[in-house]
Amino acid sequence: MKTSWVVFVLLMSLITGPIKAQTTKYAFSDIPKELLKDANSVKREEQIHMIVKDPQTATVSYHRVYTILNSDGEEELNFQKYSSTFNYLTDAKITVYNSDGKLIQTYNKKDMSNTSFGEGLVEDGKFTYFKVTAPSYPITIEFDFNVKYKGILRYPNYYIQNEDQAVQQSSFQMEVPSSIGFRFRGLNAAYKPDKKTIGDHDIYTWSVHNLTAKTIESHSGPNYQYLPQIIFAANKFNMDGFAGNMTTWQGFGEWISSLKGGENALKAPQIAFYQGLVKDAGSNEEKARILYQYLQNNMRYVSIQLGIGGWRPFPASFVSDKKYGDCKALSHFMQAALAAVGIQSFPALINYGDADEPVTNDFPMNSFNHEILCIPSGIGKDTVWLECTSNTANFGHLSYQTADHYAVLLTPEGGKLVKTPPTTDNDNIIASHHTIQIDKAGKARITSHIAGTGFFKQFFIDALYQVQARLKNDFITKSLGFKQTDSITVTEGSMGQTPYPFDIQLSYDQFPDFTSGNKLFVSSRPLSLFFEEVDEDTARTQDYYFAFPYQIRDTTIFELNAMLKPESLPENKKLELPYGSYESNYKYDTDNHTVTIISHFCIQQTRVKANKYQELYKFAHLAGDDLGEKIVLRSAD
Numbered sequence: 205m206k207t208s209w210v211v212f213v214l215l216m217s218l219i220t221g222p223i224k225a226q227t228t229k230y231a232f233s234d235i236p237k238e239l240l241k242d243a244n245s246v247k248r249e250e251q252i253h254m255i256v257k258d259p260q261t262a263t264v265s266y267h268r269v270y271t272i273l274n275s276d277g278e279e280e281l282n283f284q285k286y287s288s289t290f291n292y293l294t295d296a297k298i299t300v301y302n303s304d305g306k307l308i309q310t311y312n313k314k315d316m317s318n319t320s321f322g323e324g325l326v327e328d329g330k331f332t333y334f335k336v337t338a339p340s341y342p343i344t345i346e347f348d349f350n351v352k353y354k355g356i357l358r359y360p361n362y363y364i365q366n367e368d369q370a371v372q373q374s375s376f377q378m379e380v381p382s383s384i385g386f387r388f389r390g391l392n393a394a395y396k397p398d399k400k401t402i403g404d405h406d407i408y409t410w411s412v413h414n415l416t417a418k419t420i421e422s423h424s425g426p427n428y429q430y431l432p433q434i435i436f437a438a439n440k441f442n443m444d445g446f447a448g449n450m451t452t453w454q455g456f457g458e459w460i461s462s463l464k465g466g467e468n469a470l471k472a473p474q475i476a477f478y479q480g481l482v483k484d485a486g487s488n489e490e491k492a493r494i495l496y497q498y499l500q501n502n503m504r505y506v507s508i509q510l511g512i513g514g515w516r517p518f519p520a521s522f523v524s525d526k527k528y529g530d531c532k533a534l535s536h537f538m539q540a541a542l543a544a545v546g547i548q549s550f551p552a553l554i555n556y557g558d559a560d561e562p563v564t565n566d567f568p569m570n571s572f573n574h575e576i577l578c579i580p581s582g583i584g585k586d587t588v589w590l591e592c593t594s595n596t597a598n599f600g601h602l603s604y605q606t607a608d609h610y611a612v613l614l615t616p617e618g619g620k621l622v623k624t625p626p627t628t629d630n631d632n633i634i635a636s637h638h639t640i641q642i643d644k645a646g647k648a649r650i651t652s653h654i655a656g657t658g659f660f661k662q663f664f665i666d667a668l669y670q671v672q673a674r675l676k677n678d679f680i681t682k683s684l685g686f687k688q689t690d691s692i693t694v695t696e697g698s699m700g701q702t703p704y705p706f707d708i709q710l711s712y713d714q715f716p717d718f719t720s721g722n723k724l725f726v727s728s729r730p731l732s733l734f735f736e737e738v739d740e741d742t743a744r745t746q747d748y749y750f751a752f753p754y755q756i757r758d759t760t761i762f763e764l765n766a767m768l769k770p771e772s773l774p775e776n777k778k779l780e781l782p783y784g785s786y787e788s789n790y791k792y793d794t795d796n797h798t799v800t801i802i803s804h805f806c807i808q809q810t811r812v813k814a815n816k817y818q819e820l821y822k823f824a825h826l827a828g829d830d831l832g833e834k835i836v837l838r839s840a841d
Contacts, residue, residue: 228304231305232271240370244274245272246273246370250373250374250375251265252360254379256379260443264353267348268347270344270347272338278338280366283349284331286329290355291353295350297348299311301345308339318330355442357443358570364432366431368418368419372414373413374413375412378397378408381405384438384439387567389435391433395410412432421741428559428560439451446459453612456570458618458619461614461616469521470521474525475544479544502527505529505534516532531593535592538590539551549580550613552589552611554612555571555574563621576624578590594662596662601631607626629806630755632660634758635654635655637654638729638730640726642762644839644840646713648715649712651708652731653705657704658754659752661702661704665699667683676694687727693708716837723771726835728835729831738825741817747814748811750807760800762801764797768837768838768839769838769840770837773835775790783809783820785808786805786826788802
């Protein structure tokens, strides 16, 4: 009996030992201590394996494990994958573990949510997403999913490390037929791949271990300047039977242009119509302005992913009849309308906003998400760029989201890499004028006229044009900084006006911020004139970037009751630096009982070197202090 009992115990230990080992994985205590410093998450494991079969067929398998340390790393709790005609999610599994590595929950693809993308006219893709709820931190999430490609215009990049994330282990393996080839480039990463050839396939493997977290300081520009990644680009590719070569920008442009074929032609009656619109124009520039205004007044932008992955535009004749299209369709329509009146133009691929990787002349790849139109010099002194999706943009002006960006012109000779002109402080201006009538009891009435150009024009239109009164009032007080009151009247201009104007009237029973005896303490300006976040940081290592250059010009006039006068006024200020300036002037007119305050804030250059950050902080601090000055008004009795 004793022998049998011993055998039984040994058998049970053999059985239960493996079971216990299988039920605990990725314990938080197993993370090396040095990887926890400055980290919000730790990438525990990552294996990505891409197998390219031919220029249009590939599969990618992903295995990723993250330990999220705190709520600041909660972005890693999200699973999201776009699927379209040419690449789609085949399966997915999410496994959740607690801090001890014990399994909490498992989710499969059927548990995830799906939504179509586009704007309802065409449903050509879907977005699969799921968010894990963390009962506590740390928590570990394991993602396993596979993606299949039936057309490869862009290879997925290898993002080694996210912001504030340490990496315990990560690898990316690329398997490509030798006859197809591909290109790769490391950003902020000197990792060389291990290469081997098996049969007619080349296999490249990148592998990294134990990377400490990288912190990106606020307003530091695009992340690709700091985080390590390997970017990939196809040489030969095929989309829906359309073969192409991306080793040169010229070849990529030729492929894009081949998609539209002869579909950019207008019908004879349409050509006659557009020629009639410009028959009285005195120059080609005037013709282009008339046609652009017609586009803005009549065409509607819709986000449509149609045809070969959204790369083939609607025919120009279709857009002319239906009066809608996406960025490609509207740009190609405008090209056709201009051609009808004898003006040559070229569509241009561009990235709207910050790109995931830099666009360079020596590494052609598909880095673009938008299309605009270029009219080369000939109708005026300079090249003209048109944003064909906007019904409010000025003729020849690009927003800061596409200004100073590389773009690929689609010319008859193929693609040509060029750069759009930068936006300047003269393009983005707020001009404001306020009259404040105030009496000795503190009762006040403000009449303001504000107008914006460039970014601010669109900003004001989005917030005010045909918007509910409640939302307008919230914008005036919360976004523009006017003192809260229940009495607000907003009168906005029409979208076609430049600058875009609006007027505000506000009434206050008690306007002063506070009173003391016969003194009223009031803010020197009703409008917030400083939007930047420039925090004190004596150890800044990364350059600081403003979003775009701009100017704010403000005049505030206090019309005082005869019984009021200023006790004192702040000193005039003048600050000038290479990247910006600030000036304010305070004046009391004793005859008219008015205090006039004129302020001018200007950002001319968007990048400030890290070694100049303390200078920037001092500049922002001094300007902010002056803008926050109080005016002390004293009652005569």
